[in-house]
């Protein structure tokens with residue numbers, strides 16, 4: 001079992017397999033993109049698989065593939081197939097913007113993927129274009145429909161709620177759960193990503209969102225389970241889908257944090273908001289042994305902060321863009 005200095009059990013690895021993305025969401029990336037990690041610095045699939053096999057032996061049992069946009073990396077279905085075979089990994093999931101999901105959902109399901117999170121911040125095509133700077137709304141919807149039809153489950157739709165941008169879409173998103181077996185999750189806008197854009201006043205807080213949802217009908221709390229992570233779960237009375245609320249800014253879920261992150265260039269990050277990184281790539285490429293890699297894993301665990309510092313005077317925005325960490 002992997003324990004950090006605060007006795008938290010760490011069993012979840014989020015792997016960003018690329019920093020490339022086919023959208024340019026305003027709050028995440030500038031229009032021209034960000035300087036890309038050179039191809040030769042990206043971990044190969046073999047390197048990723050070696051790390052996951054080793055970490056699984058130590059206690060990692062959950063893996064999420066993210067990015068950048070993970071579906072843009074060539075051969076990622078075969079990575080999924082191989083991750084799904086690793087002994088000890090009993091929860092394999094994916095976070096995607098959905099643009100390429102229509103084409104890949106069936107293959108991903110066959111490869112062993114069970115569930116998927118799809119990021120979607122607007123249900124209006126014009127606004128989707130405005131936020132993402134790409135005209136791909138229809139493709140994302142087709143991706144969601146395909147994911148439902150091939151039986152990926154649960155399908156979670158992650159909506160980052162931002163004042164003045166999409167705050168009028170809280171209710172339309174919640175209404176999706178009335179008729180579709182989707183989990184709609186509202187995520188507080190966090191201070192990371194594109195330049196100096198973030199303002200505290202832009203955050204639509206989870207208490208604000210919850211009080212809006214309560215006006216739509218009875219909001220029935222649901223039991224959390226280990227797979228929910230930091231989400232508070234609810235169901236609108238009569239709905240077939242669910243609602244999740246995730247507040248990184250207004251609430252603190254660090255006490256239950258069970259995560260490590262692996263960046264596309266092979267660094268372990270122990271907190272989304274800390275720039276402390278432990279390099280595995282160098283060990284991998286200089287002939288390091290499995291034991292060397294495990295030692296780094298345990299060294300990384302020791303650096304996991306007790307909590308992030310958002311809302312404190314010590315908070316500093318992290319250096320890496322979200323797309324190069326894996327949100």
Ligand code: SAM
Nearest residue numbers: 028067068069095096097119189190192193327
């Ligand atoms: N491309 C994939 C996707 O769109 O889901 C995976 C990577 S993306 C960086 C992961 C998630 O991070 C997306 O849901 C995105 O909306 C979210 N994200 C990016 N910047 C954020 C911010 N400043 N606050 C909250 N969420 C953010």
